[in-house]
Amino acid sequence: MAKDAFEKETIAQSLKNAGYSRRDFIQLCTTLVATAPMGLALTENATPAEVAKNVGKAKKPSVVWLHFQDCTGCSESLLRTSKPDVADLIINLISLDYHETLMVACGDQAEAALKSAVEENAGKFVLVVEGSIPRKDKGVYMMLGGKPAIDVLKETASKAAAIIAMGSCASWGGVPSADPNPTDATGVDQIITDKPIVNIPGCPPNPYTLLGVVLEYAVMGKLPACDSLKRPKFSFDRVIHDHCPRRAHFDAGRFADGYGTPSHRQGYCLFKLGCKGPVTHAGCSTRHFNEIPDCWPIGLGAPCFGCTEKGVGFTIPLFDRVDAHGFTATPPDTYAPISSTFGKVGAGAALLVGLASGALAGASWAASQKLASSEETIADEAKTSGGK
Amino acid sequence: MTRWERSVPVYGVPVLTRGFWALCALIAVGLVLTGYREVAGLTAGISGMTDPFAWGLWKTFNVMVLTGLGSGGFAVGIAAWVFNNKKLHSVMRVALLTSCLAYWTGLCMLGIDVGRPWNFYWVVLPWQWNLHSPLLEIAVCMSLYASVPLFLENLPPIFEYIIYEFPKWRSIAETCESVMAKVYPFIIGLAYILPMMHQSSLGALMVLGGKRVHTLWQTPCLPLIYVWAAAYLGYNCVTLCILLAKLAWKRDVDPVVMAELNKLTVWLVYSWTAFRFLDIIVRGKFLHAFTDGYFSILFWVETALTLGSAYVLSTEKGKKLSTMFNAHLLCAVGGMIYRFSPTTLAFSAKENAFYFPAAAELIVCLTFIAIAVLGYLVAVKKLAILPGSNEDWMKMAKYEESIKPGIQLTGYAPADH
Amino acid sequence: MAMTRREAFKTLAKGTLPVLAAGCVSTALPTAARAADDNELESNSKYRKVDEAHALGLLYDATKCVGCKSCMVKCSEYNELKPDTRVDGIHQAPPSLNYFTKNLIKLYRSDDGSDHSYFKQQCMHCIDPGCMNACMFGGLRKDEETGVVWWYGPKCVGCRYCQIACPFHIPAFQWDGFNPKIVKCELCRTPMQKDPSKKEPGCTKVCPTNAVIYGTRKDLLAEAKRRVAAAPGKYYQDKVYGEHDAGGTQVLYLSRVGYDKIGLPDVGEASIPSTLKYSHMAYKWMVLPLLLYGTMVALASKNFAHHSHHLVEEQKETGLRPQL
Incomplete structure (x- = not known):
């Protein structure tokens, strides 16, 4: 009975009961607006106060959080905000009905909690998956309550309204899927195909991206627009290189040539040390971690690892350089040249010109041969007529 | 030995041949692309035009080159009617038909090429004209020529067709014919002065191009040389049409008329070349014909093709039909290259700029050529266009009367005067 | 020693007259020689003249330009042009004037990299414009008072002859879309009409070094000549580009580097339309x-x-x- 009453609460009521001030809530909403200035219906053209008003009216979304082959880093990044009460506030925005590492229960009690959470909110809850799922040998490499993880996922997912794959592992396999991938680990969207899925890759991902997706779903009732890899566009539409604080060094050709060298200490571009920023779509360069400025790899002097990009992180060796010009834009020159280049020869057009002139020449040759074969002239006849 | 006495349709040949359908297929593709061009604009996928090379194939080839090839109506016409060269009357209809098709497809191409064709209506309001613009001259004279004198000149074969095939409309067609006969000299006067004006203005267009047109081509006399080239291109085109008709439909050639066509072509090319060289020498630029690499080669290619062909035509060898065909063809190619040079081949817009058409642009260009060819193929089979003898006409009449009972193609007594 | 006014004038005259005479001769002789040299095509005859005291223009001094491109930004803002990010989808880096760009800062670098100069490209506003002469129905027109050359859409057929006729490669055609436009600098004519508080074009308003200034052609030419006179040898051939080139332009240039190198072609002194005079005679x-x-x-x-x-x-x- 108490549980029913709790569920019908709106977010605003819940926060009030938990003792949060309106100021705290608006601060959080401000961060959300900064995280997703565009791409979310929730924050599009809205002030933080408007966002807070809309979010406050919504019912707390029920969230079931499953762990598979993971390190719990994604949960950790959610909890390790710079102030403990911020994490608490985030947890209070949602109804986190099941989370293996955050709940007291264990053993049968935990199993029962999962079952009841799924049954009671069937078709309504958001399933957050953390970690990759092993598929080899019918998934025997990871057992949960006596069942293979893959079955647990399928069972739970069949009753979920939407699925959020949290972290690179859940998105496409992450670390466990790195070569040679002994357990045939893979992401959620390779197993569940009949549910809306949003991937939030990252190792770990930015917790505010999760918050944006969940609140968008709770308030607007829909998932945000995603790219071809199912990543929400508001956070993954640009490559790190586009807004990198070291970008000016890249454009000017100033590169760090080793760790701890003078060029590295001067904060030069890390591209030559293997930075994957030019090919990695993520908002890291503008949304740093733990609410601390410069708290992200490149900010700390480490090259981007490419964790949010399938086929880059965990695949391309750490210190290998990527082809920056093939993937991303670098201005050809800062200034236009006096005489820029115009015109191009298309293969199809060249072929057509060749074909047309070839056909014309061939036909003309054939025609002239045919005329020649008649051996006809106008000479004698013209003379005859002249003589007439 | 054949004497051309009148025009005779190509008979006993189906109109809907395999070639006809092939052309239709090309035209269908081209028209779809044209529709796309109207919606999407002259984007990179459609045309290879760029800001420095603002004029592409459609204007420079379909209009500026092919109307040169279609200048027979005016070049042969002047010789026949103004200079009273009676031998040429027999090929007038071929010349007029090729002109008509070249001009109308050229005008369509112009309409497709320009970006804002809906504003073209100003052309009917003379007080809105900018009289200094050579392009205005072309727009006015070319559309006027194509829609009035050239159109009227091409009507007589159609009147005849109506008279023979549709007895109901015969009296109207006959009235039209007699009215036409009364005003004919005024029409043909217009039909010669207008092309003279706009064919030269096509050259004047590029005078404004200034130093971007290579000095071997850029001259204040460009208009005159341009119209001169159009004249022999018209003769080339008529001759080639007749020789191809011989190949395709076994039409006999009249040696006297062919010799006359050759002779006029030869003298036009000789005088054109002489005038061109004179112009270059007087301007003091003759050294550029040897020092400017690509441009020098282009210049000599043009000269060799035209002058060489003309020379061959003037010799005994040139009287052989196959040689004649080759010579007229190469001469036409040379002349066409000349007409193409100031706008494209010898036009250096900018240091790093060049022009190469896009595939779609080429297909549309070929489409409108195909439309002209298609029109020609249908017209010569339905109308009395290609020259033949009275004997040919009798044979044709016999054939037609056998399949269309009641048609009267012979036995017309002259009307009383 | 005291000097009467009369004496003063006398001295002044003595000093000035020979200079004046020398000046006249030195100007007249080359002019006469040039006139004799020129063949008729390149004579200095003009079809059109402007009232120099009212004709507006720009003076761009390449030696003062620091290449900050703020004129480009302001130009886009004044003329409500979209940024041209087509090079890579991100950077506003037009390679040349185009239908997004009415004003462009270019950089000249000598082959060995030792020398460089900026160049601001926009319409030259010729006194006798080739584009206007080429245009069939007056889609390009010249303001009667200010001499600004501007595009008038309802009369434009989109034939692009203006692009052929302009020796400076200024008019840009909109290659995309079913309703294309010709885009070129109009000296911020429209923004200034819309908002009377705007008294000068965007580029001159923001230029931090006054490398480009706005005024009547008369004033600008005087200023340009003053600068040349003040530092003989500083500017290329001590010449003001646009004073006579292409029949004279309302936009004037000063540069240390050769004008042909920074993209101002040697177009002769005849106006572009005057090359057609033989055709017009017919x-x-x-x-x-x-x-x-x-x-x-x-x-x-x-x-x-x-x-x-x-x-x-x-x-x-x-x-x-x-x-x-």
């Missing part, structure tokens, strides 16, 4: 065409009468309908 009062027409009609009538007669004779013989 059409004077339409006398020649009408005369030709009359002659041809007369000859054709005579020959046509003969021919018709011949046709009737033939019909009598053959019974076939005569063909025209």
Whole structure:
């Protein structure tokens, strides 16, 4: 009975009961607006106060959080905000009905909690998956309550309204899927195909991206627009290189040539040390971690690892350089040249010109041969007529 | 030995041949692309035009080159009617038909090429004209020529067709014919002065191009040389049409008329070349014909093709039909290259700029050529266009009367005067 | 020593007159020589003149430009142009003037990299513009008072002849879309009309070094000449580009580096339209065409009468309908 009453609460009521001030809530909403200035219906053209008003009216979304082959880093990044009460506030925005590492229960009690959470909110809850799922040998490499993880996922997912794959592992396999991938680990969207899925890759991902997706779903009732890899566009539409604080060094050709060298200490571009920023779509360069400025790899002097990009992180060796010009834009020159280049020869057009002139020449040759074969002239006849 | 006495349709040949359908297929593709061009604009996928090379194939080839090839109506016409060269009357209809098709497809191409064709209506309001613009001259004279004198000149074969095939409309067609006969000299006067004006203005267009047109081509006399080239291109085109008709439909050639066509072509090319060289020498630029690499080669290619062909035509060898065909063809190619040079081949817009058409642009260009060819193929089979003898006409009449009972193609007594 | 006013004038005259005379001779002689040298095509005749005291223009001094491109930004803002990010989808880096860009800062670098100069490209606002002469119905027009050359859409057919006729490669055609426009600098004519508080074009307003200034052609030319006179040898050939080039332009340039190198071609001193004067002569009062027409009609009538007669004779013989 108490549980029913709790569920019908709106977010605003819940926060009030938990003792949060309106100021705290608006601060959080401000961060959300900064995280997703565009791409979310929730924050599009809205002030933080408007966002807070809309979010406050919504019912707390029920969230079931499953762990598979993971390190719990994604949960950790959610909890390790710079102030403990911020994490608490985030947890209070949602109804986190099941989370293996955050709940007291264990053993049968935990199993029962999962079952009841799924049954009671069937078709309504958001399933957050953390970690990759092993598929080899019918998934025997990871057992949960006596069942293979893959079955647990399928069972739970069949009753979920939407699925959020949290972290690179859940998105496409992450670390466990790195070569040679002994357990045939893979992401959620390779197993569940009949549910809306949003991937939030990252190792770990930015917790505010999760918050944006969940609140968008709770308030607007829909998932945000995603790219071809199912990543929400508001956070993954640009490559790190586009807004990198070291970008000016890249454009000017100033590169760090080793760790701890003078060029590295001067904060030069890390591209030559293997930075994957030019090919990695993520908002890291503008949304740093733990609410601390410069708290992200490149900010700390480490090259981007490419964790949010399938086929880059965990695949391309750490210190290998990527082809920056093939993937991303670098201005050809800062200034236009006096005489820029115009015109191009298309293969199809060249072929057509060749074909047309070839056909014309061939036909003309054939025609002239045919005329020649008649051996006809106008000479004698013209003379005859002249003589007439 | 054949004497051309009148025009005779190509008979006993189906109109809907395999070639006809092939052309239709090309035209269908081209028209779809044209529709796309109207919606999407002259984007990179459609045309290879760029800001420095603002004029592409459609204007420079379909209009500026092919109307040169279609200048027979005016070049042969002047010789026949103004200079009273009676031998040429027999090929007038071929010349007029090729002109008509070249001009109308050229005008369509112009309409497709320009970006804002809906504003073209100003052309009917003379007080809105900018009289200094050579392009205005072309727009006015070319559309006027194509829609009035050239159109009227091409009507007589159609009147005849109506008279023979549709007895109901015969009296109207006959009235039209007699009215036409009364005003004919005024029409043909217009039909010669207008092309003279706009064919030269096509050259004047590029005078404004200034130093971007290579000095071997850029001259204040460009208009005159341009119209001169159009004249022999018209003769080339008529001759080639007749020789191809011989190949395709076994039409006999009249040696006297062919010799006359050759002779006029030869003298036009000789005088054109002489005038061109004179112009270059007087301007003091003759050294550029040897020092400017690509441009020098282009210049000599043009000269060799035209002058060489003309020379061959003037010799005994040139009287052989196959040689004649080759010579007229190469001469036409040379002349066409000349007409193409100031706008494209010898036009250096900018240091790093060049022009190469896009595939779609080429297909549309070929489409409108195909439309002209298609029109020609249908017209010569339905109308009395290609020259033949009275004997040919009798044979044709016999054939037609056998399949269309009641048609009267012979036995017309002259009307009383 | 005291000097009376009379003496002062005398001294002044003595000092000035030879200088003046020398100046006159030194100007007149090359001019005369040049006039003699020029063939007729390149004579200095102009079809059109402007009132120099009212004709507006720009003076761009490449030696003062620091390449900050703020004029480009302001130009886009004033003219409400979208940024041209087509190079890579991100950077606003137009490679040349185009339908997004009415004003462009270019950089000249010598081959060995030792020398460089900026160059601001926009419409030259010729006194006798080639584009306007080329335009069929007056889609490009010249403001009667200010001499600003501007595009008038309802009269533009989109034939792009202006692009052929402009020796400076200024008019840009909108290659995308079914309703294309010609885009070129109009000296911020429209923004200034819309907002009377704007007293000068965007580029001159923001230029931090006054490398480009706005004014009447008369004032700008005087200023340019003052700068040349103040530092002989500083500017290329001590020449103000646009004073006579292409018949004179309302936008003037000063540069240390050769004008041809920074993209201002040697176009001669004749205005572009004047190259067509022979063609225009042929059409004077339409006398020649009408005369030709009359002659041809007369000859054709005579020959046509003969021919018709011949046709009737033939019909009598053959019974076939005569063909025209």
